[in-house]
Amino acid sequence: MLDLGSQWHFERPKLVAGLAQRLEQHQRIAMFGPRQTGKTTLLRSELIPELERRGLLPVYVECWADRKDPIASINHALTKALEGILLSPGKRGARAAKTPVKKVSIAGFAVDLGDLGVRTLPDSPTLRFDALLTMLLEASSQNVALLFDEFQAIAEVDTADNMSAGLRAALTQASDRVGAVFSGSNEAALLRMFSSSRAPLFQFAVAEPYHLLREDFVGHVAAKFAAATQRDLNQVMAMNLLERCGHQPAPFLQVIGAMLSDPRLNHEDALKSMLSPKARTLWAAAWADLTHTQQLTLRLVAAGEPPTSSASREWIASQMATVSGSMPAQAIASSTVDRALKSLQAKGLIAKSQGWEVVDPMMLLWLDQNGLTHRL
Ligand SMILES: Nc1ncnc2c1ncn2[C@@H]1O[C@H](COP(=O)(O)OP(=O)(O)O)[C@@H](O)[C@H]1O
Numbered sequence: 001m002l003d004l005g006s007q008w009h010f011e012r013p014k015l016v017a018g019l020a021q022r023l024e025q026h027q028r029i030a031m032f033g034p035r036q037t038g039k040t041t042l043l044r045s046e047l048i049p050e051l052e053r054r055g056l057l058p059v060y061v062e063c064w065a066d067r068k069d070p071i072a073s074i075n076h077a078l079t080k081a082l083e084g085i086l087l088s089p090g091k092r093g094a095r096a097a098k099t100p101v102k103k104v105s106i107a108g109f110a111v112d113l114g115d116l117g118v119r120t121l122p123d124s125p126t127l128r129f130d131a132l133l134t135m136l137l138e139a140s141s142q143n144v145a146l147l148f149d150e151f152q153a154i155a156e157v158d159t160a161d162n163m164s165a166g167l168r169a170a171l172t173q174a175s176d177r178v179g180a181v182f183s184g185s186n187e188a189a190l191l192r193m194f195s196s197s198r199a200p201l202f203q204f205a206v207a208e209p210y211h212l213l214r215e216d217f218v219g220h221v222a223a224k225f226a227a228a229t230q231r232d233l234n235q236v237m238a239m240n241l242l243e244r245c246g247h248q249p250a251p252f253l254q255v256i257g258a259m260l261s262d263p264r265l266n267h268e269d270a271l272k273s274m275l276s277p278k279a280r281t282l283w284a285a286a287w288a289d290l291t292h293t294q295q296l297t298l299r300l301v302a303a304g305e306p307p308t309s310s311a312s313r314e315w316i317a318s319q320m321a322t323v324s325g326s327m328p329a330q331a332i333a334s335s336t337v338d339r340a341l342k343s344l345q346a347k348g349l350i351a352k353s354q355g356w357e358v359v360d361p362m363m364l365l366w367l368d369q370n371g372l373t374h375r376l
């Protein structure tokens, strides 16, 4: 399949320059936006090179690398950055060591910094973060930009408040040399962390929405499309499609890619075939992975029905009976629906804001196209 996501990558130099400039001034930015809309790509393939051009040391931190232990993921990224500097003293910004560092034994509890001496690392994960950051700043003359991706991972562990307080303390101490982006896809969790007056990270960063790809991205795609096919892409239709895809470039480009290779295909048909239950997609796989009760519960949530209402529970019971051929129970127990909701939430398929909602607009579109939302 054509990978248009990378071939047709749409650059946003103005947005990136704005972010880089603020990081140069050691600002802290909390940037939240839905999944699959291009945040990681923006950080990795545009912001990092721009920061390097400006002489900063960017450190990309995948907070979700270890979902159960995000602070370990953070410390791992700092360790890698430190190793990068210590093991290549010729590198820009690395402070010249008279005796070159041969090996960095960070796996244990000590770090050999060459001329700077040997340091032991504290046991506490947040103090360890503080120690690693201090070492990084000693080892490099460059200012640092920490790019925390999927930062809401911190909010999801039991020790979130301790972690946040520890990170805040360490970053505050280093604030004359360190800027940070806290990026994440769970808006509710991130807003709780940065905008709730009881949270340790309250007002620690300027919270702002991530800029979704919009008309200018569609214009860029239309130009590429025209260059490749000598055909015009209707930009109003394309913008509408991008919106239906929840501003996710990958499924949008997949539909455009299908139209690119088959001139007779219109976007409705291309979309339909992409969302076919037979097509091997993440959405079909997610659906197939659910128990029958979970599927029925998801269908109700997708239609905006309150899943634990008695009408909902009666419908679930009648559907279960149809499949098993047994006499329908009056209604299924609320606790059964609650369990299904918890499982769907744990799989990242639904989340609760006012009521339960399907998280991914593409999943919702998939359910809708396949007649799998159920209005009572
Ligand atoms: N600027 C862009 N232009 C074209 N495609 C993009 C762009 N940004 C992201 N994509 C596509 O969208 C996919 C999802 O992007 P990603 O950065 O992983 O989103 P997020 O981090 O918000 O979940 C990428 O794999 C890529 O194919």
Ligand SMILES: [Mg+2]
Binding pocket: 036, 039, 040, 041, 149
């Ligand atoms: Mg991402």
